Amino acid sequence: MLYNVExxxxxxxxxxxxxxxxxxxxxxxxxxxxVFVLTYYKKWGWLWREWLTTVDHKKIGIMYxxxxxxxxFRGGVDAILMxxxxxxxxxxxxxxxxxxxxxxxxGTIMILFMAMPFIFAMMNIxxxxxxxxxxxxxxxxxxxxxxLFFFAAMLLNLSFVIGGSPxxxxxxxxxxxxxxxxxxxxxxxxxxALQITGIGSMATGxxxxxxxxxxxxxxxxxxxxPLFTWSILAACxxxxxxxxxxxxxxxxxxxxxxxxxxxxxxxDGGNPMMYVNMFxxxxxxxxxxxxxxxxxxxxxxxATFSKKRTFGYASMVASLIAIxxxxxxxxxxxxxxMGAGPGVxxxxxxxxxxxxxxxxxxxxxxxxxxxxxxIRTKLPMLWAIAFIPNFAIGGASGVMLAVAPADYxxxxxxxxxxxxxxxxxxGVVFGMLAGMYYWWPKMFGFMLNERxxxxxxWFFNIGFYxxxxxxxxxxxxxxxxxxxxxLPGMGWTFWNIISTFxxxxxxxxxxxxxxxxxxxxxxxxxxxxGDPWDGRTLEWSLPSPVPHYNFARIPEVTGRxxxxxxxxxxxxxxxxxxxxxxxxxxxxxxxxxxxxxSVLFFIFGFGMVFTWYPMAAVAFIGILLSLILRSFEYDTxxxxxxxxxxxxEAAYGRV
Amino acid sequence: xxxxxxxxxSQGSQSVPxxxxxxxxxxxxxxxxxxxATDLLLFASLFATYSVLYRHVGHGPGPLxxxxxxxxxxxxxxxxxxxxxxxxxxxxxxxxxxxxxMAWMIVTILLGxxxxxxxxxxxxxxxxxxxxLQTSAFLSAFFTLVGTxxxxxxxxxxWMTLILIQLAIHGLTPTTARKAFxxxxxxxxxxxxxxxxxxxxxxxxxxS
Amino acid sequence: MSTIDDGIQEHAHSYHHGGPSAGKEDHGPWKHIIxxxxxLLFTALALWMVVAHIAHASMLFAVIxxxxxxxxxxxxxxxxxxxxxxxxQWPFHVWMLTLGLLFTITVIVGSIWIMSFGTESx
Numbered sequence: 010m011l012y013n014v015e016x017x018x019x020x021x022x023x024x025x026x027x028x029x030x031x032x033x034x035x036x037x038x039x040x041x042x043x044v045f046v047l048t049y050y051k052k053w054g055w056l057w058r059e060w061l062t063t064v065d066h067k068k069i070g071i072m073y074x075x076x077x078x079x080x081x082f083r084g085g086v087d088a089i090l091m092x093x094x095x096x097x098x099x100x101x102x103x104x105x106x107x108x109x110x111x112x113x114x115x116g117t118i119m120i121l122f123m124a125m126p127f128i129f130a131m132m133n134i135x136x137x138x139x140x141x142x143x144x145x146x147x148x149x150x151x152x153x154x155x156x157l158f159f160f161a162a163m164l165l166n167l168s169f170v171i172g173g174s175p176x177x178x179x180x181x182x183x184x185x186x187x188x189x190x191x192x193x194x195x196x197x198x199x200x201x202a203l204q205i206t207g208i209g210s211m212a213t214g215x216x217x218x219x220x221x222x223x224x225x226x227x228x229x230x231x232x233x234x235p236l237f238t239w240s241i242l243a244a245c246x247x248x249x250x251x252x253x254x255x256x257x258x259x260x261x262x263x264x265x266x267x268x269x270x271x272x273x274x275x276x277d278g279g280n281p282m283m284y285v286n287m288f289x290x291x292x293x294x295x296x297x298x299x300x301x302x303x304x305x306x307x308x309x310x311x312a313t314f315s316k317k318r319t320f321g322y323a324s325m326v327a328s329l330i331a332i333x334x335x336x337x338x339x340x341x342x343x344x345x346x347m348g349a350g351p352g353v354x355x356x357x358x359x360x361x362x363x364x365x366x367x368x369x370x371x372x373x374x375x376x377x378x379x380x381x382x383x384i385r386t387k388l389p390m391l392w393a394i395a396f397i398p399n400f401a402i403g404g405a406s407g408v409m410l411a412v413a414p415a416d417y418x419x420x421x422x423x424x425x426x427x428x429x430x431x432x433x434x435x436g437v438v439f440g441m442l443a444g445m446y447y448w449w450p451k452m453f454g455f456m457l458n459e460r461x462x463x464x465x466x467w468f469f470n471i472g473f474y475x476x477x478x479x480x481x482x483x484x485x486x487x488x489x490x491x492x493x494x495x496l497p498g499m500g501w502t503f504w505n506i507i508s509t510f511x512x513x514x515x516x517x518x519x520x521x522x523x524x525x526x527x528x529x530x531x532x533x534x535x536x537x538x539g540d541p542w543d544g545r546t547l548e549w550s551l552p553s554p555v556p557h558y559n560f561a562r563i564p565e566v567t568g569r570x571x572x573x574x575x576x577x578x579x580x581x582x583x584x585x586x587x588x589x590x591x592x593x594x595x596x597x598x599x600x601x602x603x604x605x606x607s608v609l610f611f612i613f614g615f616g617m618v619f620t621w622y623p624m625a626a627v628a629f630i631g632i633l634l635s636l637i638l639r640s641f642e643y644d645t646x647x648x649x650x651x652x653x654x655x656x657x658e659a660a661y662g663r664v
Numbered sequence: 665x666x667x668x669x670x671x672x673x674s675q676g677s678q679s680v681p682x683x684x685x686x687x688x689x690x691x692x693x694x695x696x697x698x699x700x701a702t703d704l705l706l707f708a709s710l711f712a713t714y715s716v717l718y719r720h721v722g723h724g725p726g727p728l729x730x731x732x733x734x735x736x737x738x739x740x741x742x743x744x745x746x747x748x749x750x751x752x753x754x755x756x757x758x759x760x761x762x763x764x765x766m767a768w769m770i771v772t773i774l775l776g777x778x779x780x781x782x783x784x785x786x787x788x789x790x791x792x793x794x795x796x797l798q799t800s801a802f803l804s805a806f807f808t809l810v811g812t813x814x815x816x817x818x819x820x821x822x823w824m825t826l827i828l829i830q831l832a833i834h835g836l837t838p839t840t841a842r843k844a845f846x847x848x849x850x851x852x853x854x855x856x857x858x859x860x861x862x863x864x865x866x867x868x869x870x871x872s
Numbered sequence: 873m874s875t876i877d878d879g880i881q882e883h884a885h886s887y888h889h890g891g892p893s894a895g896k897e898d899h900g901p902w903k904h905i906i907x908x909x910x911x912l913l914f915t916a917l918a919l920w921m922v923v924a925h926i927a928h929a930s931m932l933f934a935v936i937x938x939x940x941x942x943x944x945x946x947x948x949x950x951x952x953x954x955x956x957x958x959x960x961q962w963p964f965h966v967w968m969l970t971l972g973l974l975f976t977i978t979v980i981v982g983s984i985w986i987m988s989f990g991t992e993s994x
Contacts, residue, residue, distance in 0.1 A: 257709035278720025278801030697965035
């Protein structure tokens with residue numbers, strides 16, 4: 010009996026690794042600290058009322074952003090561990106298995122649990138404000154999306170200490186990720202966590218598509234929308250069509266693992282390459298899902314900090330839509346080396362190169378927007394300027410990879426690693442940080458310290474080049490990705506030392522971002538104007554932080570850059586339209602059900618990971634029940650009275 | 665709102681159906697159409713898998729050995745009829761005839777239940793003959809594609825029943841009308857998917 | 873919902889007075905009956921052609937696929953009210969379904985094309 014318990018525990022908990030014991034201790038300590046602080050300051054009710062049950066898009070956006078920053082830390086620690094292991098040949102720091110787990114979780118977390126929530130954070134915070142709406146089309150669904158993401162992230166991270174992390178790479182290719190070669194629960198964690206967060210992402214895509222199409226303020230035609238909103242619209246279209254193939258691929262691989270099906274096995278007719286095919290049907294468009302919103306942020310930031318209208322607005326819109334559509338015709342470039350034949354490879358190589366054209370159009374438009382503008386190098390603008398050379402190099406190496414015959418050399422080498430980090434960090438992370446700095450005063454009502462931010466910027470940006478440029482060289486010299494160590498005398502040692510040093514610099518940069526936030530919470534300058542950057546779009550017409558109903562009166566839009574137009578009219582002393590009297594506002598009720606529903610999804614996922622079907626079944630019934638309860642709920646919104654609105658507006662000094 | 669303006673203009677003096685009278689309901693119908701687009705791609709992925717794998721029969725039986733023409737034809741005609749009766753329910757709803765609407769919904773549900781029971785008995789006889797999910801890639805793909813559709817139909821049956829109850833409680837209001845309209849969209853969509861399962865899986869299977 | 877613009881709501885209420893019986897469908901459920909008959913005919917035709925082997929397999933498949941696509945349009949137009957131009961989703965849902973159709977074809981035909989690797993002769 011005792012033996013059985015011991016045997017179970019040794020498989021259930023991950024034992025024998027000091028790093029993981031350290032993680033166990035820190036998880037327990039952090040959890041205790043959170044519980045203690047919440048209890049000591051009597052904040053449990055506040056947490057539940059203000060955050061866990063909220064359906065307010067601004068609060069959901071803030072929660073997405075905090076989660077994304079935490080995951081950036083988690084994935085960043087993985088990266089530091091990997092670079093430390095690779096600094097010298099024959100490093101004894103990490104074992105092969107541990108290294109496999111780390112690169113798998115690093116990739117999975119950075120794409121699905123850092124980049125995705127970061128773009129969701131920015132779109133939640135900015136889109137309804139930019140289009141002059143009071144919330145998203147489906148606020149309750151929006152809360153469900155967030156909590157599904159959150160608990161999926163928890164589920165994946167739990168694998169670290171319970172059962173063992175996934176170890177077949179973030180792409181989780183069959184047959185390596187199949188039951189034959191990977192018995193452990195780690196792959197199940199991967200499949201279920203991605204499935205659960207995928208449901209949330211699809212819901213967000215639908216939600217924001219409808220919001221942008223149907224809830225714009227009067228006068229805001231499609232061609233008057235801010236470019237960030239356009240970029241989100243394009244990203245939503247990709248989400249809507251790209252996530253279902255991922256859902257299918259993950260389900261089928263899960264059926265292979267749990268039900269003994271033969272989709273991607275190597276016997277009884279299964280075809281592992283079909284998994285690769287389906288994975289990249291989502292995987293390639295996914296790259297554009299995360300990078301288009303970053304492009305949108307740059308468009309806003311560049312125009313605001315150059316004090317000019319965006320150059321070539323129509324071509325910006327056209328290139329967003331072109332990228333969204335063409336992104337569905339390039340997926341085979343991730344597996345040219347499968348050998349699908351000259352017809353297939355040529356088609357997908359050409360389609361891939363075509364995408365460079367609209368992307369190039371955008372880069373030139375940003376440059377022309379800056380040209381002859383009055384540029385202020387505030388933090389958001391710094392990141393935007395740093396992005397351009399970065400993305401130019403990353404894009405150029407991407408076109409090199411798109412040449413199918415050459416790809417047979419580059420494939421799965423460090424050249425590829427350098428390329429996709431250059432576009433994903435230089436594009437997405439720079440973009441999201443720019444967006445965070447840009448909208449921070451709008452979210453919280455105070456400014457972030459400029460000086461600490463600049464230190465962070467220089468560490469991160471220089472560290473980035475020091476880390477990743479050598480990896481192009483390493484790739485040419487034959488170093489392949491995902492190797493956990495190498496021999497001396499390969500000629501790789503020097504460049505690896507440099508690269509690891511660069512990773513440490515980036516780590517220092519991240520520490521400064523955290524310091525900057527902590528310092529500014531205490532000492533940050535208040536933003537009393539609501540418009541600290543002299544902005545151009547409607548979110549800057551509101552006080553910071555924004556009242557929960559956003560707009561006391563829905564604005565009337567007369568042109569592109571709506572807020573700029575209004576400010577200009579005011580300066581010229583033009584007749585201001587009479588303010589309409591305030592009217593009562595309908596607001597959606599808060600609800601605890603999205604949180605509870607997502608906890609049930611978490612329990613369901615955990616039961617499936619360990620094939621404890623009774624547990625999964627109970628949770629599944631719970632999920633159905635909460636859906637049924639929602640269906641029978643008719644009283645879902647309330648009305649804010651004119652008095653209430655007047656009081657809130659008066660508190661902001663705006664009557 | 666911009667969109668609402670155009671909504672109003674295109675309307676003119678004509679009256680809108682009940683399910684569109686409140687903007688929030690209209691938004692949900694819009695959202696559901698977009699959901700159907702995602703579901704379309706989910707089935708597209710499963711059809712792609714089936715198309716790639718359906719000749720990979722391994723050591724197991726092929727389509728000719730397990731497909732039963734009478735069985736799948738009966739399933740097809742039942743589902744087609746249920747789509748028609750579901751359409752009649754919407755038609756009655758637009759005329760404000762609650763009783764007729766609920767009656768047609770009940771007929772639709774019953775047809776759905778008979779469709780599912782036929783499908784389950786088909787699956788059971790396949791499994792009895794040793795053709796299971798674990799036998800070959802072809803059978804994995806077949807059971808998953810057809811089973812996913814079946815799961816959708818089962819979900820639709822439960823959903824339509826819930827809305828029937830709400831109709832009985834609340835009567836025909838803009839909210840219940842919107843709910844009924846959305847479930848009818850779902851039901852017709854599943855009929856469309858089935859037509860392609862009928863053609864690409866069953867008819868193609870018995871053709872060779 | 874927070875999203876309701878009050879002006880619109882007033883409009884919406886004025887429709888309401890018109891009553892739930894929208895003018896379009898007052899002439900009986902003929903549209904539905906025609907749709908149903910077409911779908912029955914097309915299904916029976918496809919079934920008969922396959923059972924009777926009236927043509928070569930590839931030819932036959934092309935014809936029954938065309939019938940299936942035609943039936944999908946019957947469902948969309950006769951039952952799903954896709955062409956209601958008063959609806960707020962008009963015409964965005966048509967665009968999205970068209971795009972969805974394009975990607976559906978890409979996913980299926982693309983997969984078949986890509987996964988036929990190793991069967992070509994060079």
